[in-house]
Amino acid sequence: SQQGEEDPQALSIQEGENATMNCSYKTSINNLQWYRQNSGRGLVHLILIRSNEREKHSGRLRVTLDTSKKSSSLLITASRAADTASYFCATDAFGGGSNYKLTFGKGTLLTVNP
Amino acid sequence: EPEVTQTPSHQVTQMGQEVILRCVPISNHLYFYWYRQILGQKVEFLVSFYNNEISEKSEIFDDQFSVERPDGSNFTLKIRSTKLEDSAMYFCASSKRTEAFFGQGTRLTVV
Numbered sequence: 721s722q723q724g725e726e727d728p729q730a731l732s733i734q735e736g737e738n739a740t741m742n743c744s745y746k747t748s749i750n751n752l753q754w755y756r757q758n759s760g761r762g763l764v765h766l767i768l769i770r771s772n773e774r775e776k777h778s779g780r781l782r783v784t785l786d787t788s789k790k791s792s793s794l795l796i797t798a799s800r801a802a803d804t805a806s807y808f809c810a811t812d813a814f815g816g817g818s819n820y821k822l823t824f825g826k827g828t829l830l831t832v833n834p
Numbered sequence: 835e836p837e838v839t840q841t842p843s844h845q846v847t848q849m850g851q852e853v854i855l856r857c858v859p860i861s862n863h864l865y866f867y868w869y870r871q872i873l874g875q876k877v878e879f880l881v882s883f884y885n886n887e888i889s890e891k892s893e894i895f896d897d898q899f900s901v902e903r904p905d906g907s908n909f910t911l912k913i914r915s916t917k918l919e920d921s922a923m924y925f926c927a928s929s930k931r932t933e934a935f936f937g938q939g940t941r942l943t944v945v
Binding site for chain 1: 865867869875876877878879882890923925927929931932933934935936937938939941
């Protein structure tokens, strides 16, 4: 089974519109994080939501977490062309000792057309 | 703002050669990681490092791979004898606890 699967795989919107991306996961988690990756570049940390949180905001980003459905959503409001990137959710599995390994989904490719 | 830095940004190597990828994690972070992303695929966990030892490694991280923290600031990934399938983007990350910050990556091309 795959941990951290995003949908849709690709999303194309017009500048100014909102973009919603979803992430589902299979096993219990401690935290869920969202990252952005511009083509061929590094992973930029966007936001972390803990398993006991339901919603979190950061600027134009809103993240929700529903642990009963094992799903999360990332909403980008008033999108800009510069938001064009791949967006990944990553869940962590707390291992023995002190370890926070992240499992990534395949990502959603967001294209914001000017 | 502190960031994870990786060098080089791009490395081309002959199959069978050894490569060392370098990372400087954020200075007050305690946990260090290597991930890789083969072109068009998911980001995959390779190894985590805490308290000067490997805390977890994936099945990808076989005997050809090793990590070191040779001094107080650097964190390296060595691939002893590179294979064509090692071609990927390699990301270093660090965290205080759960919030992991990634470097810009090293694109490794094995020819």
